[in-house]
Amino acid sequence: MEALVKFCLEHLNYWTVTLFMAIESSFIPFPSEAVVPPAAWKAAVTGEMNVYMVVVFATIGAIIGALVNYYLALWLGRPIVYRFANSSFGHMCLIDEAKVKYAEEYFDKHGAVSTFVGRLVPAVRQLISIPAGLARMGMPRFLLFTTLGAGVWNAILAALGYYMSMIPGMDSEEAVMSAVKEHSSVIGYVFFALAAVALAYLAYKGLKKGK
Helix, strand or coil: HHHHHHHHHHHHHHHHHHHHHHHHHHCEEEECHHHHHHHHHHHHHCCCHHHHHHHHHHHHHHHHHHHHHHHEEEEEEEEHHHHHHHCHHHHHCCHHHHHHHHHHHHHHHHHHHHHHHHHCCCCCCCCCCHHHHHCCCHHHHHHHCCCCHHHHHHHHEEEEEEECCCCCCCCCCHHHHHHHHCHHHHHHHHHHHHHHHHHHHHHHHHHHHHH
């Protein structure tokens, strides 16, 4: 994994951002903080990239990875998905039955909108496409909510990377990645709060419409 992260940092461009965010959004574990914040920092410092395009390509990559999970779940079905989660290879990918079950319960509780809100919840975001595939969620809604959720996630990560270009000592992609990882728990709470606010708003709109 360290070699993969090092390769990513040494070859940051729009195509590697897309590739590694696709990996990060699938069932293969890869930290998003190793991609988007360093790329946004590079955009701010060197001008070789554009921070808005970083968000666009990172979101495209996230959609690709989400589609991989969606179609694997759709084609393989629940028994094989859970068998994979309980396998040694699944554990190597940091997936187990409890995580898949939690993602499925999250989807069952919040419905289709969970593909948006779930993208902002660290413990759920990489796996929320699996229960969507198992439930055969309609593709237009799946793509809409996935794009919105991934876009918000990537925009915040890019803003962090861009902001860090103004902080003394943040003189490399590695320094930016380390700083984001160091404060990852705080960032996770921020994302969770955003997800809670979004869910509360959507619930309010639903109740208002019902009246």
